[in-house]
Every structure is written in C-alpha cells, then in structure tokens.
Amino acid sequence: MKNSLKKQGAAERNQQISNTIGILIVIIILSVFVWTKSSNFFSRDNIITLARMCSVTILVGYAQMVVIAGGGLNVSIGAIGGMSAVIVGALIKRAGVPWGYAIIIAILIGAVCGAFNGILITRLGATGEISWLVTLATMSIFTGISLTITKANPFYNLPKGYVWIGAHNVFGWIPVMIIIAVVVSVLLWYLFKYASFGRQILAVGSNQRAAELSGVDVGRVMIFKHIFSAVIAAVAGILFSTRLGSIGSDIGGDWMLFSFAAPLIGGTRMAGGRVNVAGAFLGGLLLTIVSNGVVHLQVNVYIVELLEGIIILLAVGLDRIREMREERRERLERAAI
Amino acid sequence: MRKEILRLENICKTIDGVKVLKNVSLNLYEGETVKLYGDEGRSLSSIVGLFGGVIKPDSGRIYIDGKEIKLASPLDGKKAEISIIHKKSDLIPNLTVMENLFLERKNYARGLFLKEKKQRARAVELLEILGLDISPDMMASDLKLEQMQIVQLGKALLDDRKIIIMDHTHILLDKEQIKLFEGVFNELAKRNVGILILAQNLRDFTSVSDRMYIMKEGSIIGNLMTSEMEKDKIIQMIAKDYYSEKSGIYLNQTSEEVLRVEGLSTKNMLRNVSFSLNKGEIVSITGSYGSGKYEVGYALYGMERTLGGKIYLHNKRIKIKNPSDAIKRKIVLLSFEKKENGLLYNLSAKENITISRLGNISNFAIIRKELENWLIKTVYNDLSLNIEDDNIAIEGLSLVNQRKVSLARAISCNPDVLILIDPTKGLENESKKQILELLVSFSDRGIAILLISSNLHEILQVSHRVWLFSNGTITGCIDRDMIESREQMNILSSFI
Amino acid sequence: MIKKGLVNFVKNDLASISVVLIVLLTFVITKSNPSRLSFTMVSLSKDIAIFTIVGMAQMATLAVGQFNLAVGAMGGVAGMVCGYLINIPYEGSMNVDTYAQAEIGLALPWYVGVIAALIIGFIVGAIQGGMIVKTKINPFIITLALISVLHGLNMAVTRNIYFRNLPEVFKAINKNTIPATTTPDGGQATTYGVPVMFIVTLVVMVVVWMLYNRTILGRKMLATGVNTRAADFAGINSGRYITLAHGISGMLCALAGVLTVSKLGAAQTSIGDNWMLYSFASAILGGTLLNGGKVSIFGTMIGAGIMMVVNTVLTLLKISAFSHQIFIGALLLIAFMLNKGREALIRQQERAAVKVQDDVQSGGSKNEEFA
DSSP: OHHHHHHHHHHHHHHHHHHHHHHHHHHHHHHHHHHHHOGGGGSHHHHHHHHHHHHHHHHHHHHHHHHHHTSOOOSOHHHHHHHHHHHHHHHHHTSOOOHHHHHHHHHHHHHHHHHHHHHHHHHTTOOGGGGHHHHHHHHHHHHHHHHHHHTTOOBOSOOHHHHHHHHOEETTTEEHHHHHHHHHHHHHHHHHHHBHHHHHHHHHHHOHHHHHHTTOOHHHHHHHHHHHHHHHHHHHHHHHHHHHSSBOTTTTTTOHHHHHHHHHHTTOOTTSSOOOHHHHHHHHHHHHHHHHHHHHHTOOTTHHHHHHHHHHHHHHHHHHHTTOTTHHHHHHHHHHO | OOOEEEEEEEEEEEETTEEEEEEEEEEEETTOEEEEEESOHHHHHHHHHHHHTSSOOSEEEEEETTEEEOOOSHHHHHHTTEEEEOSSOOSOTTSBHHHHHTTTOGGGEETTEEOHHHHHHHHHHHHHHTTOOOOTTSBGGGSOHHHHHHHHHHHHHHHTOSEEEEEOTTOOOOHHHHHHHHHHHHHHHHTTOEEEEEESOSSTTTTTOSEEEEEETTEEEEEEEGGGOOHHHHHHHHHHHHHHHHTTOOOOOOOOEEEEEEEEEESSSOOSEEEEEETTOEEEEEEOTTSSHHHHHHHHTTOSOEEEEEEEETTEEEOOOSHHHHHHTTEEEEEOSSGGGTOOTTSBHHHHHHGGGGGGSEETTEEOHHHHHHHHHHHHHHHTOOOSOTTSBGGGSOHHHHHHHHHHHHHHTOOSEEEEESTTTTOOHHHHHHHHHHHHHHHHTTOEEEEEOSOHHHHHHHOSEEEEEETTEEEEEEEHHHHHSTHHHHHHHHHO | OHHHHHHHHHHTTHHHHHHHHHHHHHHHHHHSOHHHHHHHHHHHHHHHHHHHHHHHHHHHHHHTTOOOTTHHHHHHHHHHHHHHHHOOOOSSOOOHHHHTTOSOOOOOOHHHHHHHHHHHHHHHHHHHHHHHHHHOOOHHHHHHHHHHHHHHHHHHHHTTOOBOOOOHHHHHHHHOEESOSBOTTSOBOOSOOEEHHHHHHHHHHHHHHHHHHHBHHHHHHHHHHHOHHHHHHTTOOHHHHHHHHHHHHHHHHHHHHHHHHHHHTSBOTTTTTTHHHHHHHHHHHTTOOTTSSOOOHHHHHHHHHHHHHHHHHHHHTTOOGGGHHHHHHHHHHHHHHHHHHHHHHHHHHHHHHHHHHHHHHHHTGGGGGGO
C-alpha cells in the first residue's frame, strides 16, 4: 500500500520529464518525415523561418500558460498582443516617438490591459470555469480599440531598428526573436521554480480555497497573473510585427487556439496548479513545424487549422486517458459521504 | 413469519483507506420499521449510498425479496424498488415542487409530454396528506429544509415502493415534523412497507421502530427489539471504549487568557457568540449540521463578514479582515470539513508547508532554498514527522501524512491560536490517535486550540471544555469535570 | 394566467432589459430617415431572428451547465452542407474563375437541404456533447478544438467557394414578408411586413419553449444543469442529457446557418465567424443563468434584440464602425454583471430559507434535552 503510494508520487514527478521527451520524439519524427518529402525543410532559411515563427507561438503559449497555472483562461491574449503592436505603430508613425520608447509604452499599456482583466475578474467574483467570459468581453473591447486606432489601415515603413529585431540573426544563424523567447522561458522557469509569486500562482491554481486559507492573497495573485500574461502577450504581438514589417489590427486574431495548444501539448494541467515551461516551448515548436510542414508538403493549406484542432484534442485526450479509470465512481462515492 | 424483503450480508467497504463498513449484515421484514443508530455519519451515509447505487461494496451481497441484486449505478437503484429520502435534499432546486414530484413518474406523461392536470391533482392531494401548506408551483429552492424532506417523503409515497430508506444523519426535524413522519411511517407499515431509518440521534423515530441496530465504527454491535431497549445501555455500548482509549493523553491547562470573543455576529449565521480561550487549552465547539459551528472558525479567520462583536488577542482588541491578517497575528485555521479546504494538490509536501511563510523565507520575492529547507527541517523536528520524499506531489502521501503536512504548515507559522475544523475526518482509528496526540503536544507547548468538530470521539478525548452550538450561538457548556461524569454523555450523544 | 405570466416576467428580470430594448428602438425610429425606416426595421428584424436562434443555441448548452464555443463553426458547416445540396450548378465547363462560384451542387429541393443541414447540426453537436461526457476533458478545450476541426474541415473540403445559385423558394425565406410588401405585379402593398424569417424564429421559439416547459426531456436537461450530482442521484442519466443539449444546440446553430445562407443569398465559409460573443451576450442578457438550470427563451430574443439594435443606434450616432466592437464587449460585461446579480438574488433566497429553518429548529425538540 505504502509502496504503491510512493511509486505513484515518483510517477507524478517523472511524468513531466517523459511528457517532454515524448513531444521531442514527435517533433523529430515529424521533421524527418517532412524532410524526406521536401529537402528544403532543413535548409538554413527554413530553420531561421521556423525559429522566428515559433518564438511568437511560444510566447503566446506562455501568456496562456501563466493564466492556466493560476486556474483560469484568457481568450483576450491575441487582442492584447494585437493592440500593443498597433499602439507601437501609432506611437512611431503618428506621434513620432522613438521606437524604443514606443515599445516600452506599449508593453506598459499591455500590462494595464492585464490589470483590467484581472481586476474585472476578481471584482465580479468570477473564478474557475466561467471567468474567461470576462476576457471574451475584453477581447472585443481591445480589438475594437485596435480597429479604432488603425481604421483598418496598417502602419508601413517602420524604423530600421524596429524591423532589425525581426530580421537580424546573431552569428547569421540565430534570430534575435528566438533569443528573446528563450530569455522569457528562463525567466518563467525561474518564476515558477524559485519565486514566491510563482509558487503562489500555482497554489491558487491548485486549490483556490486552500490557498486562501493558507493566507495567500488570492485577489492580488489573480490580478498580477493577468498582468504577467498580458505583458508576455504584448511582447509576442510586438515581436510578430517586427517580423512582418508592418502593423495591422489583425495581429493576434488567430492566436486563440494555439495559445491553448502550446501549453497543453507541453503538459500544463488545464485545471491549474502545474506547469511545464520546457513542454510549452516544445509545444509551440511542434505547432510551428506542423504549419510550416504543410506548406512544404504542398497540401491544401486549409488543413492546418484542422490539424491544429486534432493535435490539441490528441494532446489533451492522451493526458486524460491516464486518469480515466474509475474516476466517476470515486467522485460519486465521495459526494455520497 | 413475515417475509424478508431486504437483506445485507457481510458488506465491507473501504473509502479513502478507511474501513467505513465492516461485515455489515442486517435484514428488514415487510411492514417493519427498523432504525439503524450509529455515531459515524460516514458509515451510515455509505449504507444509503449502497442502496442508491452510488457506492459499490468491496464485498458482500444485497438481497431484495430473497433475490441477490447488483446496484451499479443510480439508475439501478431506481429500478430496485427502493425509495430513498436523502439527507441533503435531492430535489432539483430550479424546478417546482410538482415538477420534482413527477420527474421520474412515467405514468404521468404521455410519450414525451407531461400530463399536467393529472399531476397537479395528485400533487395537491399528496401535499394535503402530508400537511404541507405550500403550492405545488413553489420552486424547490424556496422551500425550507424540512419542507424539502417532507416533499421527498411525498416522492417516496408516490413511488409506492416496498422499501423506504431514510437518511436521518445530520438532520434535525422539529417535533411536529417528526410526528408527521412517524404518522406516515406507521401508515406505510400497515401497508406492509419496510422502512429503514439511519440516524445519528438516539431519540428520533425510536418510538415507531420495531427494532434497532446499533453501529459503531462501521460494524453492527447490537440488534435490539424496541421493547427491550434501554437508553443507558445503548449509550454505554457506544461510548464505553472512549474512556479506556483516553489514557496516555495528559492534559494540562493554564489560566492565561489568549483569545476572547465578545458578541460575535455574522450576516448569515452567528448571533452574539462570546467565549474565551486560555493558553495551552483545548476547547471544542460542536453542534449539528448547520448550527453555525464551522462559521465561528471562519469568522475568526476573516473569511465571514462580521456584523458585530469584538475579538481580543492577549487582551488587545484586533480586527481580522482576511486569512493573511490572521496568520500575521498568529491565528491559524486548518479546515478538513470539505476536501477542497485542505491541501494544495499537485504541489509537493514542502511547497504545501511553506506556502504561508513565503514572505519570510524569500529575498525580493525569490525563495531562498536554504531558508526553506531550514524551515522544513525545524517543523519536521517539531512534529517528529518523517516524510521520505517531500518533493513528490502531496497526493502521493497517505491520508494521515497529508493531515500532518497541514499541521506542519500551521506550526510553521508559530501560532498562538490554532483553529481546527474536523481534523480527523475520514481517518482510521490509529491515525486519529496520532493526530490527537499531536494536538495535545501542541497544547503542552502553550498553543491554544479551538477544535471544531462533529466527532464525539475526539472531543471527549482531548477537550478541556466543550461548547455546544445551535442556531448560531452557544447553548451549553460542558467542562472537564462534567465530561468525566457519565451523565453528560447522555446529552452529548443525543445532541450529536 | 396573464397575471402569472407578468409575475414571471418581472421575476426573471426581463422587465428592465425590455425597457432598454424599447428605448433603443424608439431612438432608432425617431432618429432614422423615415424613408429608410421600413428597410431598417425589416433588416433589423431579420438579424434579430437569426441571432435569437444563435442565442438559443448557446442557451441550450448553458441550460445543462456547459457552453458551446463552436456555435459559429457548426452554423458554417451546416450552411455549406445546405448550400451544396440545393445549389443549382451552372451549365458549362468549370474554369478557375467560375469555380469560386461553385459549379457544383446537387440541386435538390430546398427542404431536403434544410433538413439535411439540421440533421448534420444535431449530429455534430451530439458528437461534441458525447466527447465532453465520455472523456471528461474540459469542455472549453473540446469546443475550442472543434471550432478548428469544423472550420478547418469546412475550408479544406470546400476550398472556400461560394454557393450562389440557390432556388428561388429558398431565397424567399429572406425576401418575403407577411403581409407581403409587394404585390405580385411589383407594386407596393403595405409599408410594414413581418419577414418570413422572423416568423420562422417565432415558431422555433415556441417549439423550444415547449421543449423546456412541457416535456420530460427539457425538465431533465434543466435538472442536470442546476446540479449534475443531484441529477445523478435522482437517477437521471446526466450524460445523456448533456449530449442531447449539445445536439439541440448544434441543430439550432444549423438552423441559424441556413437562415443566414438565405439572407446572404449565398453559402460561404465565413458564416458564423462572429457568432460566439453574440451568442453568449444575448443568452445571458436574456436571463439564462451561467450556472445552468434556468433558461429564458423570450429573454434571449430581447437580448439578441439589444445586441442588434445597438449596432444600428451606434451608426445613427455616427460612431465609427471600427469602434462598435468596444460597445459590444462592454455589453457582454454588463450582461455578465447582470448574471452575477441574478445569481446572488437566487442565493439570497436560498439562504433565507435556511435561516427560517434554523429558527424552527431552535424552537423545536433539540433544546429540550438541555432544559
């Protein structure tokens, strides 16, 4: 009895590692498969393209992961990312602000958006399942603001320095964008591993009531979690626009699915309380390879969306199968007592 | 000889590692009313769950009308000709009384559509029989709790089934209602219906029952005819062991007051609660379901909005707005009343213990591992706790070790006052003893403990004083001397 | 009967949102150009008709305590299926330019297309519900993934073409009004007519009302929604009713999709793209509780009405169309707050009930033992 409990505990710990290795294997198999069909896949250009694309996907995934870790969902990540990019564009092109300051201001405004989300959610007392509806409303608001600013006319001719971020490769091989993504990864890993705030997010995500009874200020954690998420989303939106070379209000419009897919593939628990930063990184990479691979295989591009949907179902489904047995019965028994 | 309609044979069930049913065998004849009296609500409720099809026995058999049956799902339970009156109403709150009554009645519907007129006529008739002065169109959520019980009785009557099982644990009906139920039960018994009543309370329904089973810690220890029943004897059967087990636990007490509460009231529950707590003292609060005993703890911990009242800590008036406030003032609450109040699942034992002290073990919000390890080590030494691997997720630990981890978290805060809500709930006897011993060791160190519990067992073992709670306020007090004298057992056992 | 209806009307808090709708409508009527008013109102009523059904599709899942993010995707798929079945292909060869106009189609009678679309909608919805029940994966993720799967499938199979050559009878659902505004020879008959589409919606509302108020199925779905555990205990197979609710939701999405095809005069994959927010907003504004167990069919129509009329009002106020989304988002927030208020009210009632019960207890038998 005791032994089996211990084993179960050890299995829990190993699960994260095995999960990460699992995704790595899938990535390798997939890459090799695409490579056999299209030799360009491992060319320098394509690898750099992949790295740039995936750095945005990964950051978007992180933005969602932070919220999920604390037991919630945020569907306004794309809108915040898009709005921050639009604000950078407006500051540079309309107000003549130097691009460096513009980025800082836009990220700060992103943080305000996150605070808005967090405060609304805590004030309305919405927790758990339904709290995301608040972010659906704010998504509409943020998108509306982007549209109002751009009037559907993208900003072109961005400053050289700004575009450099998206175009430059260190040593000719490593895009600046992926370096930023890696730095954010390390920071996040440190946050969840060593910072008291990260631990508090996980505590709230794992069991909000118990966390509250333990003296954790749940409302504050919720608000800061959303600020964190929004800042990462803003960085992702700005990075995306540096790669594109133009800023339109449509940035972030299609981020919703892969913001969930990347962390969930990576083994982050949907109910909160457990994250896997490395997993989310690889999850973002996998999603990027799929969409890039479809282009290389020259099949119907519309299939990408279908594939993403299926991947997310598979990722969550496989995780679920492990714990399906007897669960319903146990729950009923507990409830009966 | 009357026909046997229901028989349980050697039913065993383990839930969360605790044997709640040990070789339970009982039977019920037609037209007979049988009461099953026990002190563990969990064991009684699991018997109800057995018939409802929500609890699957580990071993043993269930016979109905002499035929063995399997109850694997609630639907099977419905098919098995058994009506159950649940303790927590199983009425659907957003439906009306009538809709609830006829939710499952096929013969009041034509195909998919409902025969409203026929239902209404029957509902009005039924409510009249039951003496309920309510409209059939009343929403179930607007009913009072005891009215819900009666409507459920109505549902049972509509079923026209051979067997009725009533879960009377945790519930207090008033005299009139008990009389009503008793009247209906008498009537049903004449119609050859077998009735099984599960109660934690010695008094209710004893007069209508023909026989009584007595259950203790999951096994049936007595089967008496009502005619040969003596109250004192039963109490002795239930309670005799508690005293012998108590030896080995030494209680000390000082008279230095730590906490004093004056006139505490909350919006929903508490009315004018006043009491005090001395250093090194264990004071228990007990009462029935919904008496407000839990709310006292939560109110002291800043989790309930208080309307009035003063709280003094070391003779200084304090205000507690939220749990982190309370922890700063060295008041810590641990609650095990519901599972979700307990632990941070998915996090490790270590992370669970230090969560309340993160501010003290980190620099600029970065946790210093050596400080964290030091804190863990100190607490482990304090509790002489031995957890082999404190990095694994908390679910990997045994239930008693999970409890100890919670206690360790409390101790890591250096509390002056420790409020515990149902700390031994769901544990086995040996584990219970370990936890209680820890509590006594805390009190030896001068921590004042407020023990809020529905478990008679632990209260009698460790308390210096017991406050009885009902209707949101203190209605009685028993001190140590009274606890020692056996007459008070009577009060307690009929109260719980 | 009327009195009871009125009491319910106030109790469900429909009165306040009705007032809002009436104020908004009055504004539209007084401020808009009289010559365009008839056109505006007809067009508005068509939008309201479609989005009432979309709102009811969301309501069906909210009733069992869940939600359906894929309302739009389901509507899109059903619309395209219907379009393919009833499209009359052009004669002649297929070249790239006309391919976008869909040279394909089965030219089946219009009702076959509609019925097929409804069946497909029901099946897709039921599959979604079944997945949620069987796998117990977070419903958010399942319905989110299904948006991609359905939308992706729709795009991949049809390659984003249009079905434009639809039968006249089918288009008539959109064009005709009762009484007809135009005489058969093209003259003006009356100024105001109720669009057929609106009448279709009214009929559907009655059917849905019957479902929830007069049938066992509806009652069991509501029971499941308010407390799945209690429903399980009561012997209701909650999984079955959750699946059914998603099926009904899918079917209503399909109906809304078909009506949109008729309104646009073409089946295209973009149908349903903006439905998600509207579906939640109209259902919640209308008084359907997010916690499940309570539906309000008439309220959903009022909710949809507010959402649609607000757009018109904003245009009349000369607010740039780009900013409209801000107001729509704010409306959803308001709806959310309304829902909180309604739920708090219900909880208060429950608490009051518990309190009274305590009073009874204290006067009862319990204290006697101590006396």
